[in-house]
Amino acid sequence: MIPVEKDVARFGALFAAAATTTPQPQPCSATSVIVAGMGGSGIAGRLAQALAERCGGLRVSAWSDYGLPAWADGSEHVFAVSYSGNTAETLSGAERAIELGTNWEAITTGGRLAALAHEHSAPVTAVEPGHQPRAALPLLLVPLLRRLTLSGIEAQVAEATEVLAEPAGDAGAIAAQLSGKLPFIYGAGGLATVAYRWRCQIEENAKQLAVHHALPELDHNEIVGWAAPPGNAVIVALREPDEPARVAARWEASRAVAWRDVPVVECRAHGKNPLARWLSLVQLGDAVSVELAHLNGVEPTPVVVIEELKRRLEE
Numbered sequence: 001m002i003p004v005e006k007d008v009a010r011f012g013a014l015f016a017a018a019a020t021t022t023p024q025p026q027p028c029s030a031t032s033v034i035v036a037g038m039g040g041s042g043i044a045g046r047l048a049q050a051l052a053e054r055c056g057g058l059r060v061s062a063w064s065d066y067g068l069p070a071w072a073d074g075s076e077h078v079f080a081v082s083y084s085g086n087t088a089e090t091l092s093g094a095e096r097a098i099e100l101g102t103n104w105e106a107i108t109t110g111g112r113l114a115a116l117a118h119e120h121s122a123p124v125t126a127v128e129p130g131h132q133p134r135a136a137l138p139l140l141l142v143p144l145l146r147r148l149t150l151s152g153i154e155a156q157v158a159e160a161t162e163v164l165a166e167p168a169g170d171a172g173a174i175a176a177q178l179s180g181k182l183p184f185i186y187g188a189g190g191l192a193t194v195a196y197r198w199r200c201q202i203e204e205n206a207k208q209l210a211v212h213h214a215l216p217e218l219d220h221n222e223i224v225g226w227a228a229p230p231g232n233a234v235i236v237a238l239r240e241p242d243e244p245a246r247v248a249a250r251w252e253a254s255r256a257v258a259w260r261d262v263p264v265v266e267c268r269a270h271g272k273n274p275l276a277r278w279l280s281l282v283q284l285g286d287a288v289s290v291e292l293a294h295l296n297g298v299e300p301t302p303v304v305v306i307e308e309l310k311r312r313l314e315e
């Protein structure tokens with residue numbers, strides 16, 4: 001198993017390798033797709049959904065549960081994304097797609113999902129084995145994006161490759177500000193999905209709890225809870241350059257009314273297009289989670305609790 005910290009350090013190189021080795025765009029013809037996947041594999045679908053919401057081209061619904069949404073009627077195209085190929089929820093999504101007679105395909109290293117796909121003559125995109133699922137994000141995301149009719153996606157993949165070749169930012173300094181704290185990670189639009197990635201990476205790699213939420217929605221609920229914040233709270237604000245004035249105004253107003261006495265760590269994305277911008281902050285968050293693991297004195301790679309839980313549920 002490749003240590004998570006090694007993959008995190010070469011996130012940009014993994015993305016560039018995936019962009020080079022994945023077949024060039026062969027978008028599926030569906031205008032509505034469901035991307036079923038959990039945890040580290042599920043984040044690929046969440047990013048694809050956020051890109052579709054921002055750029056258009058088709059409807060993407062990320063699904064992280066058993067089966068498929070009740071509204072699925074067989075007219076969608078289903079992607080079952082599971083790094084191991086053995087995740088119960090994702091397998092049950094593929095089984096539901098078979099029941100509905102839906103076009104579906106798998107993105108996986110193998111396991112039962114690949115076997116099911118072969119049995120039903122569904123296409124399989126084979127992913128390189130040996131990584132932790134969450135560290136394999138570039139290897140899962142690029143082939144998925146190349147199957148979607150997302151507007152301008154190839155130019156975005158090209159720009160992201162350039163942006164991710166640069167260092168992520170000062171992850172060590174950010175981690176030092178989050179050590180021993182409860183980070184509340186916030187982002188607007190697609191950066192809410194990136195905030196979720198930060199949360200999951202801090203939890204899995206640094207074995208530390210974190211919270212995430214989205215602007216503007218949090219201004220209508222969570223903001224009230226800041227009347228009595230935990231003493232160790234710190235806010236991480238994920239922001240895009242040249243964000244719309246109404247988003248910038250919202251950050252400033254939220255800070256003025258609710259976060260006056262709370263430390264706020266601001267992280268700015270790099271790049272022109274959404275994919276490059278969002279992934280630049282994924283890259284930084286992943287690096288922060290590894291630095292935080294070191295500060296917490298834990299190994300980033302093992303996720304013993306997840307493995308034990310999966311074993312118990314299989315018994």
Ligand code: PA5
Nearest residue numbers: 039040041082083084087133134
């Ligand atoms: O990070 C992890 O190991 C988990 O979040 C897994 O990705 C999750 O349990 C799903 O497994 P898989 O990615 O193999 O489908």
